[in-house]
Amino acid sequence: MLTGIHITVIGGDARQLEIVRKFVEMDARLTLVGFEQLDHAFSGAGKESLEDAPLEETDVIVLPVPGTNANGEVDTIFSHETITLTEEALARTPEHCVVYSGISTDHLEKVTKRANRKLVQLFDRDDVAIYNSIPTVEGTIMMAIQHTDFTIHGAEVVVLGLGRVGMSVARTFANLGARVKVGAHKTEQLARITEMGLTPFHLEDLSKEVETCDLCINTIPAHVVTANAIAKMPTHTLIIDLASKPGGTDFRYAEKRGIKALLAPGLPGIVAPKTAGQILAKVLCQLIDEEAKLRKESS
Numbered sequence: 571m572l573t574g575i576h577i578t579v580i581g582g583d584a585r586q587l588e589i590v591r592k593f594v595e596m597d598a599r600l601t602l603v604g605f606e607q608l609d610h611a612f613s614g615a616g617k618e619s620l621e622d623a624p625l626e627e628t629d630v631i632v633l634p635v636p637g638t639n640a641n642g643e644v645d646t647i648f649s650h651e652t653i654t655l656t657e658e659a660l661a662r663t664p665e666h667c668v669v670y671s672g673i674s675t676d677h678l679e680k681v682t683k684r685a686n687r688k689l690v691q692l693f694d695r696d697d698v699a700i701y702n703s704i705p706t707v708e709g710t711i712m713m714a715i716q717h718t719d720f721t722i723h724g725a726e727v728v729v730l731g732l733g734r735v736g737m738s739v740a741r742t743f744a745n746l747g748a749r750v751k752v753g754a755h756k757t758e759q760l761a762r763i764t765e766m767g768l769t770p771f772h773l774e775d776l777s778k779e780v781e782t783c784d785l786c787i788n789t790i791p792a793h794v795v796t797a798n799a800i801a802k803m804p805t806h807t808l809i810i811d812l813a814s815k816p817g818g819t820d821f822r823y824a825e826k827r828g829i830k831a832l833l834a835p836g837l838p839g840i841v842a843p844k845t846a847g848q849i850l851a852k853v854l855c856q857l858i859d860e861e862a863k864l865r866k867e868s869s
Contacts, residue, residue, distance in 0.1 A: 588847025
C-alpha cells in the first residue's frame, strides 16, 4: 500500500490513467497536473496547475514515458495548457522527492541534477522494457499490415538490433512466417541470432543485406538506416523505425526515393494503452514502496 505517500502525476496519455487508477487503489494521496480536460474524476485526486500544486508536500513526481522535450515541456492529451518542468518547480519539493520518467532527456537530467532530486528512468529496467516489447510488437505488426500490399508470411524482413525490443520483433515476425535477417554489432548477438534460427549479419553490411528486403524494422537509437542503405532498398520496402525520436533513419532521403518510412516510437501507448499503463503502474508501485521503506529505515 502507498498510504500516506503524496504523488504528483504530471501530464501524459491514456497510459497515465491506468497508473492513476493503480495509485488510487493503493491508497496514495494524488495531485494531477495537466488533467483539467479529463471528464473522469478519481476519488481523492485533486486537479491543479503546476504553479498551484502542493509540490512542497510531494514525495513522488511521475512524468509521462517521454519525460520532457528539449524545452522542458511535458506532453499531455488532457490539457491545452503548456506545462514546463523547471528547476524552480523541483526545488519546491522535499529533498527526498523522486522523479520517475519512462526515458530521460538532456533537460530532465539537467533540472533534476541542479535541484538535487533523484531521477529514475523506468525503461532502463529490463522487466519494463521486456513487458513493453509485447504491445510494441503488436503495433509493429499492425503498421506492417496497414502499409503494405503483401503478407508478412514469406516476406523478407530485416530487423536492426537485438535488444529487448529487437529480439521480440525478430522472433514474432519469424513465427508469422517471414524470412527474418537480424543486424547487430556484437559477436555474442550474432551468435544468439543464429541460435534463434534466424539469419545474422553485421550492421556494417546493411547496404548489401537490404537489397531484397520487403520490410526494414529499426530498433537502434542511432543513425543506422543511412542514405546509402536506403539507396539499395527496393522501392516497395517499408521502413518502420521503433527507436525514440528522432529515430535512426534518414527520413529525408527515404522520402526523396519514394520509400515509405514511418517513425513509430511509443507504440504501446497507441495500440494498447491499458496494458502498457498497467505494466508501468505495477513497477511504479513497487519502486515507490521500496523507496518509502528505505527512507523510513534511514530516518
